[in-house]
Amino acid sequence: MERNEFIKSKRIVVKLGTNILRSEDGNVSLPRIFSFIEDISALVKSGKEVIVVTSGAVGLGKKRLGLENTHGTALKQACAAIGQSKLMSIYESGFDSYGITNAQVLLTEEDFTIRSRYLSLRTTMNKLLELGVVPVINQNDTVSTLEIDPTYENMQVCFSDNDKLSALVASELDADLLIILSDVDGLYDQNPKTSPDAKKIELVEEVTDEICALGTGASEGGRGGMRTKLEAAKMVTRFGGKTLIANGKEPFVIKRIFEGEPLGTMFLSKDSALSGKKRWIGFATNVTGKITVNQGAKDALIKKEKSLLPVGILDVINEFKKGDVISILDESGVEFARAIVNYDSDACRKVAGCHSDDMIKILGYKNYDAIVTRDNITIL
Numbered sequence: 001m002e003r004n005e006f007i008k009s010k011r012i013v014v015k016l017g018t019n020i021l022r023s024e025d026g027n028v029s030l031p032r033i034f035s036f037i038e039d040i041s042a043l044v045k046s047g048k049e050v051i052v053v054t055s056g057a058v059g060l061g062k063k064r065l066g067l068e069n070t071h072g073t074a075l076k077q078a079c080a081a082i083g084q085s086k087l088m089s090i091y092e093s094g095f096d097s098y099g100i101t102n103a104q105v106l107l108t109e110e111d112f113t114i115r116s117r118y119l120s121l122r123t124t125m126n127k128l129l130e131l132g133v134v135p136v137i138n139q140n141d142t143v144s145t146l147e148i149d150p151t152y153e154n155m156q157v158c159f160s161d162n163d164k165l166s167a168l169v170a171s172e173l174d175a176d177l178l179i180i181l182s183d184v185d186g187l188y189d190q191n192p193k194t195s196p197d198a199k200k201i202e203l204v205e206e207v208t209d210e211i212c213a214l215g216t217g218a219s220e221g222g223r224g225g226m227r228t229k230l231e232a233a234k235m236v237t238r239f240g241g242k243t244l245i246a247n248g249k250e251p252f253v254i255k256r257i258f259e260g261e262p263l264g265t266m267f268l269s270k271d272s273a274l275s276g277k278k279r280w281i282g283f284a285t286n287v288t289g290k291i292t293v294n295q296g297a298k299d300a301l302i303k304k305e306k307s308l309l310p311v312g313i314l315d316v317i318n319e320f321k322k323g324d325v326i327s328i329l330d331e332s333g334v335e336f337a338r339a340i341v342n343y344d345s346d347a348c349r350k351v352a353g354c355h356s357d358d359m360i361k362i363l364g365y366k367n368y369d370a371i372v373t374r375d376n377i378t379i380l
Contacts, residue, residue, distance in 0.1 A: 006242055006266060007258050009176035011049045011129070014040065015166035015232075017225075018055040019183040020248030028060060028090065032249070036181075037094035039254035040134060044100055049129040051173065052102075053137045053166040054091070057083035080141035091136050101133045106140035112168060113285045113325075125173055139165055163225060167232035171239045171279050178236045179257065180229050181248030186265035187214060187226065204267045207234035233267040239279050243267040281325055282338050282378030289320030289345055290327040290335075291371070298330050301337055302379055307370035308339065310359065313352040320345045328377075337379050339372035 016036060023029040040050050061079030062070050064086065070076045088104050095102040105125070112118050128135050139162060163180065170178040185200055192198035204211055207230060215227035233243040246253055246264025257263055293301075297312025308328070320326055322344050328337040341348070348371060351359050356369040 003260055003262065003266065006177060006244060007260060009048070009242065011051075011173065011175045011177075012043065013051045013053060013166055013170040013173075013175045013178045014254065015053040015162060015178065015180045016055060016248065017162070017180075017182045018059055020181055021054070021056040022059060027063065028056070028086075030090070033090055034094050035252055036248075036254060037091065038098065039252060039258075041095060041098035041100045042255065043258065044132060044134060045098075051125070051129070051135050051137065051169060051175070052091070053162055053169055054087065055138070055162045057087050057138055058141060059083065060086045077141055084138065087138070088136065095134060101131075103128055103133050103135050105135050105137045107137060107165065108140045109286050112172065112280075115280065118172065118280065122172060137165070137169060138162070161225070161228050163228040163232045164235075167235040168283060170236050170241055171283060175236075175241055178232065178241060178243045179254070180232065180243065180245045181253065182225070182229065182245065183247065183249055184226065184245070185247045185263075186245050187211075187230070189214065201265050202262065204233070204265060206270070207237060207267060235283055237267050237269050238282075240269045242269050278378045281340060281376065282380055285325040285338070287325055287327045287338060288318050289324055289341070290317035290329055291315070291341075291348065292317065292329045292331065292333070295331060298336065301328070301374075301377060305374055307374045308372045308377070309356055309370055310348070310351040310354050311356070313348065313371065316345050316348045316352060318345065326372075328372075335380065337377055339378065340376040341372050342368040343371055 014036075016033075021028060021033060023032075040052065043050050057080045058070060058076055059079075061081065061083030064082055065079065067075075067079070070079050084106070091102050107121070110117065111121055125135055166178060166180065169175070187201045187204065188198045189201060190198040201214075212227070212230050212234070215230040229245055233245065236243045244257065244264050244266055246257065250256070250263060253263060291308075291313055292315040293308065293312045294314055297308060300306040300312070301308060314331065317329075320341060322342060324341055325338055326341045327335045328339060329335050343351075347363055350362050351371075354362060356366075359369075360366040
């Protein structure tokens with residue numbers, strides 16, 4: 001039953017990892033890429049909307065320059081610039097042969113964090129899909145400066161890899177299904193490279209801490225980025241979408257998935273889907289500022305869906321402005337929510353632990369009784 005629900009998905013995001021876009025010698029695997037393009041073109045012609053999130057630009061640039069490594073941000077960005085044009089020429093040639101138009105979309109963190117840009121991106125992407133175009137998305141490594149700008153030293157970025165980017169795209173564009181294709185068959189209960197008895201998990205109903213721990217162990221055992229894939233699955237299922245992690249080296253894997261073949265691991269959606277605004281607050285923004293609250297405030301936010309009052313604040317970390325998205329931590333320093341804040345960091349420090357009635361005396365003004373209002377809070 002669940003497999004049939006996956007097949008029925010109308011809007012689909014397909015994430016293609018670096019390892020499946022190249023052959024063992026490091027060169028681009030044209031037969032495999034064209035098989036993906038053939039399968040995706042068939043889906044589009046059948047009436048489905050497909051968005052591709054692709055890796056591979058840095059690797060192609062590195063190969064073109066004959067480099068052994070890409071140490072240093074500037075070199076990595078240069079390789080991305082060279083490789084991106086080569087990557088897109090492959091997609092354009094492939095889709096054109098099937099009469100499908102594709103579009104290049106390069107994204108940075110700010111395209112999600114700045115809400116006006118995010119809304120513009122959403123509008124454009126919806127129009128492309130309406131026109132039957134396949135958007136081909138990649139992180140814009142050539143211009144992203146988060147790794148080298150000291151301003152962002154303490155920032156939690158909304159995405160730092162294409163697994164997270166694909167989850168963000170699926171989330172913010174209301175996709176029904178995210179398919180992550182990598183060089184693994186799915187999620188296993190143990191590391192299959194070290195445990196002969198390891199079994200593939202066919203279905204995950206909820207991405208719990210125990211499920212995430214399987215990804216951590218696998219990553220340490222050398223199976224690659226399963227942890228980030230599980231984080232992506234957790235994000236997508238949180239907003240009501242579904243996720244499938246499968247082996248992209250399987251011949252015509254996308255076609256076989258939509259023929260109902262039991263490939264990969266399925267992750268089911270949660271019933272309580274978040275609204276678009278709550279998704280943006282919780283997952284699509286970079287976060288620098290943090291507020292630590294006491295247990296009473298945490299209970300009020302989670303159990304009673306209340307606003308955050310100044311009396312519940314224990315500490316204010318880093319600097320932020322009114323209207324920024326901040327992280328809310330419990331007394332142990334664990335993040336459990338994100339929210340749009342009504343006051344800047346300086347004002348929050350001054351009123352921390354005080355009653356709302358005293359705010360005007362302390363600040364000389366009071367725009368809100370709450371530091372953050374309940375409609376602007378996303379519980380993670």
